[in-house]
Amino acid sequence: MEEAPPVIEQVVEPVVVVVERPPITLKDTISDSSIIIPESMDLATDSVLSDWFVQNYIYTDSSCVGDHYNIDYPDSVYKERLASLPVVMDMTYNPIVKSYINTYAAKRRGLVEYMLGLGNYYFPIFEEVLDKNDMPLELKYLPVIESALKPTARSRMGATGIWQFMHATGRQMGLEINSLVDERCDPVKSSEAAAKYLKQLYNIYNDWSLAIAAYNCGPGNVNKAIKRSGGKTGYWDIYFFLPKETRGYVPAFIAATYIMNYYNEHNLCPVVTDMPAHSDTVVVNKMIHFEQICDNLDI
DSSP states (O other), X not given: OOOOOOOOOOOOOOOOOOOOOOOOOHHHHOOOSSOOOOGGGGOOHHHXXXXXXXXXXXXOOTTOOOOOSOOOOOHHHHHHHHHHSOXXXXXXXXXXXXXXXXXXXXXXXXXXXXXXXXXXXXXXXXXXXXXXXXXXXXXXXXXXXXXXXXXXXXXXXXXXTTTTBOHHHHHHTTOOBSSSOBGGGOHXXXXXXXXHHHHHHHHHHSOHHHHHHHHHHOHHXXXXXXXXTXXXXXXXXXXXXXXXXXXXXXXXXXXXHHHHHHGGGGTOOOOEEOXXXXXXXXOXXXXXXXHHHHHHHTO
């Protein structure tokens, strides 16, 4: 009788899958309770509504029906959404950025809904200028935190217009400013000046976050922050060396970029805009009365 062959047990080695996660850095966890929010966030919705063109060309969309409350999401959702945006600039998410997202989505809902409507008119103007200068198109959201898209906005320090130029900087960038004319309030000319200035700042730092920080507080203050940090050149690395007014500037910009793209997820209803999508310039070469213009254009 033959013996049965021995049974050989096969030992299966467990497969260990190693998932590499990016290290958690300061910019991911940084928090700050002492920052000063951008002035535009304190702008009352009534102030925006007082503009003539808003009163005549903008109205609430009655077809936009939904729950008028903000939806808060887990941090992972905000991170994923910011990472999914088709942008060039760094869209870091951290507690500071989240606080600004909550401000736009909850506390300043009415203001955001009007800015969304105004953006239908202004954003194409900004995009055309930025595209012509080969600059990131997401910079079109900078006036959201500068002026709340109000072309006649004027800050406590005297910065004026939709891009909030100080008098000296505006003149330096080629804008005409005198007793009769202030081109800082011209959406097209001020956009061209802003693109020129932002490009100059980017050429200094080769970093868009530092460039827009310098746009807010001046390159001198950014250079001081870099020096005090020991020569570091990342925005979040020099964060606490920047003026308090500027610390919240980049986080607010990231939050504005987020809310302008994901407003639907927070039950925000843009107002309807009847302002013309396209405009042109007519050169007048003879005497004409404004009454003739009004009669012909029926305005």
